[in-house]
Amino acid sequence: MTGAQLVIDMLVKQGVSSVFGYPGGAIMPIYDALYGAPLKHYLTRHEQGAGFAAVGYARSTGKLGVCFATSGPGATNLVTALADAMMDSVPLLAITGQVPTAAIGSDAFQEVDVLGMSLSCTKHSFMVERGEDLAEVLQQAMHIAQSGRPGPVLVDIPKDIQQAQVPVTAWQSEVYQPTPLSSFELDKANALLAQAKKPVAYVGGGVHSADAQAELMAFLQRTQMPAVSTLKALGSVRPEYAYDLGMLGMHGGQAANLAVQECDLLVCIGARFDDRVTGNLAKFAANAKVIHLDIDPAEVGKRKPAAASLIADLKVSLPLLQGELAPAPWRAHISALAEQHAWRYDYPGDKVYAPYLLNRLSRLMPDTGVVCCDVGQHQMWVAQHMRFSHPSNHLSSGGAGTMGFGLPAAIGAQVARPEDMVITVSGDGSIMMNIQELATIRRNNLPVKIVILDNQRLGMVRQWQQLFFDGRYSETNLSDNPDFVQLAAVFGIPGQTITRANEVDGAVDALLASTGPYILHACIDDKENVWPLVPPGAANHEMLTQLQQQN
Amino acid sequence: MKHQLTVAVNNQAIAVERFLRVARHRGFRLTQLELQGHEELFHVKMTVDSDKPIYLLTSQLNKLVEVQSVDLHTLQQAI
Numbered sequence: 001m002t003g004a005q006l007v008i009d010m011l012v013k014q015g016v017s018s019v020f021g022y023p024g025g026a027i028m029p030i031y032d033a034l035y036g037a038p039l040k041h042y043l044t045r046h047e048q049g050a051g052f053a054a055v056g057y058a059r060s061t062g063k064l065g066v067c068f069a070t071s072g073p074g075a076t077n078l079v080t081a082l083a084d085a086m087m088d089s090v091p092l093l094a095i096t097g098q099v100p101t102a103a104i105g106s107d108a109f110q111e112v113d114v115l116g117m118s119l120s121c122t123k124h125s126f127m128v129e130r131g132e133d134l135a136e137v138l139q140q141a142m143h144i145a146q147s148g149r150p151g152p153v154l155v156d157i158p159k160d161i162q163q164a165q166v167p168v169t170a171w172q173s174e175v176y177q178p179t180p181l182s183s184f185e186l187d188k189a190n191a192l193l194a195q196a197k198k199p200v201a202y203v204g205g206g207v208h209s210a211d212a213q214a215e216l217m218a219f220l221q222r223t224q225m226p227a228v229s230t231l232k233a234l235g236s237v238r239p240e241y242a243y244d245l246g247m248l249g250m251h252g253g254q255a256a257n258l259a260v261q262e263c264d265l266l267v268c269i270g271a272r273f274d275d276r277v278t279g280n281l282a283k284f285a286a287n288a289k290v291i292h293l294d295i296d297p298a299e300v301g302k303r304k305p306a307a308a309s310l311i312a313d314l315k316v317s318l319p320l321l322q323g324e325l326a327p328a329p330w331r332a333h334i335s336a337l338a339e340q341h342a343w344r345y346d347y348p349g350d351k352v353y354a355p356y357l358l359n360r361l362s363r364l365m366p367d368t369g370v371v372c373c374d375v376g377q378h379q380m381w382v383a384q385h386m387r388f389s390h391p392s393n394h395l396s397s398g399g400a401g402t403m404g405f406g407l408p409a410a411i412g413a414q415v416a417r418p419e420d421m422v423i424t425v426s427g428d429g430s431i432m433m434n435i436q437e438l439a440t441i442r443r444n445n446l447p448v449k450i451v452i453l454d455n456q457r458l459g460m461v462r463q464w465q466q467l468f469f470d471g472r473y474s475e476t477n478l479s480d481n482p483d484f485v486q487l488a489a490v491f492g493i494p495g496q497t498i499t500r501a502n503e504v505d506g507a508v509d510a511l512l513a514s515t516g517p518y519i520l521h522a523c524i525d526d527k528e529n530v531w532p533l534v535p536p537g538a539a540n541h542e543m544l545t546q547l548q549q550q551n
Numbered sequence: 552m553k554h555q556l557t558v559a560v561n562n563q564a565i566a567v568e569r570f571l572r573v574a575r576h577r578g579f580r581l582t583q584l585e586l587q588g589h590e591e592l593f594h595v596k597m598t599v600d601s602d603k604p605i606y607l608l609t610s611q612l613n614k615l616v617e618v619q620s621v622d623l624h625t626l627q628q629a630i
Contacts, residue, residue, distance in 0.1 A: 115565055119572050124616045127565070144616060298610035 024070025027097025051081020056412025087399025123151030205232030206270015222323025235388030374430030404433025495519030
């Protein structure tokens with residue numbers, strides 16, 4: 001068996017059924033081995049698209065996402081997707097072709113030091129130096145990507161090793177060996193829970209990584225503790241939970257941020273106190289003690305000290321937390337906060353109001369549907385105004401904040417879940433970042449729905465220019481955008497443009513009724529901002545709100 | 552504050568690059584480095600300087616696949 005055949009054989013034997021990629025000179029032997037193999041390859045139109053499709057596949061299923069690229073520019077084009085997967089702890093395997101071993105270091109055609117390049121954007125990376133190492137490297141790579149805190153792993157394979165005969169070694173099952181949970185820390189955590197008068201659960205992306213939604217909900221049902229979510233966690237707290245306050249942080253809901261600022265115990269469940277969550281860290285939950293549950297010990301104490309830390313898989317640690325019922329006055333206060341600061345959709349005027357459109361879409365789309373986002377104002381509106389029943393139904397580039405994520409991630413999600421509706425919500429800036437992937441949708445007849453909220457601006461940057469840069473709108477005007485419906489039509493994708501509020505309901509119905517791909521191009525007010533907003537350097541209770549701005 | 556660490560990593564050039572990158576990126580300035588290759592492991596003695604608590608570095612180094620052990624000699628700063 002050649003090295004190339006071994007790559008395909010091992011992926012198939014490990015249950016990988018779909019890969020995303022783009023061929024080129026140094027990876028041709030692997031593409032040759034792929035020819036006729038029982039492994040479906042999706043050709044994207046840019047390696048970044050392949051990387052994000054693999055991320056979308058992984059995040060919508062919890063399974064390993066796999067992408068291929070050639071050496072040099074093929075590999076460099078994967079970097080953004082790797083960095084994204086690193087920040088958001090996504091299990092990803094990237095396999096890159098490399099120039100032949102003898103040519104490495106000679107500045108050969110399409111040669112880049114991919115192993116060196118990978119250091120800052122992967123959980124781990126390999127360059128295969130000998131054919132006899134290939135099987136073990138691939139096995140380790142798949143294990144590392146999926147075990148502990150998941151992440152991207154890159155395997156760089158020189159062309160001569162792909163072509164050489166290599167030994168096939170039996171798969172050695174590796175079992176992840178977590179450090180045993182500290183009973184001392186567990187006792188401390190349970191004592192803190194017993195003493196708390198105003199506890200809040202701060203839920204992060206770790207719940208999805210650990211597939212621990214059931215354990216989270218059991219904990220919340222026992223304690224009736226108010227819950228706030230990070231962007232990545234949205235969907236982890238079931239929407240019917242009475243004390244779900246939605247997203248916290250820079251664009252979080254007022255009730256969520258105020259609850260955290262007032263709490264005396266913050267139970268951090270698979271989250272990492274990201275700066276977009278905390279605002280001014282010194283003033284974040286300043287009166288709260290922290291119980292930190294995470295599989296990664298490096299996250300504990302990295303940004304905020306923990307009074308008790310449970311370093312373990314959340315599936316193991318969450319059931320060990322004892323369930324004291326949160327005090328009734330605190331729960332009543334939370335309910336009042338939630339009611340006082342509920343989202344409103346009674347928007348005056350006849351322009352399309354994006355929050356209303358998204359909320360309506362959320363209420364009418366199937367509960368099993370997946371929403372992918374790009375990055376910017378529309379992304380925050382999705383987080384605020386759409387509800388999800390599972391974190392695998394909301395794919396948003398969190399830590400990296402990568403524009404161009406949404407369309408290819410939706411392709412990956414649709415491939416992974418062909419029976420479920422997949423909708424990508426984008427902006428007129430972001431959609432152009434990977435617009436070439438419309439060709440991938442067409443090539444594979446994928447019924448991906450596309451919503452473009454078009455304000456003819458790089459809206460989030462424009463909003464900051466308005467608020468913090470004296471209205472100096474440097475390079476954020478996109479009024480020369482192409483006609484998006486015409487553009488989609490070139491790729492065989494039907495759709496419509498709407499400009500008025502009274503067109504929204506019908507347009508959402510048309511999008512949901514379409515059986516194939518569809519584009520809804522919604523023109524919105526270029527001056528619309530995302531509220532509330534925690535200004536840079538401020539504490540989370542010092543939010544700017546729409547009401548304040550109007551006054 | 553200066554801290555001295557001894558790090559045992561797998562005997563691969565990339566392993567050394569990997570943990571030196573982590574030290575730099577996490578805000579620890581390298582002031583001294585001594586590397587000795589043995590059959591399977593490199594033993595690296597390094598001194599780093601930073602205002603940050605040293606556990607922010609050791610916790611990241613311990614996560615690296617090729618790092619076998621991290622020993623800190625300025626124990627008063629460790630947790």
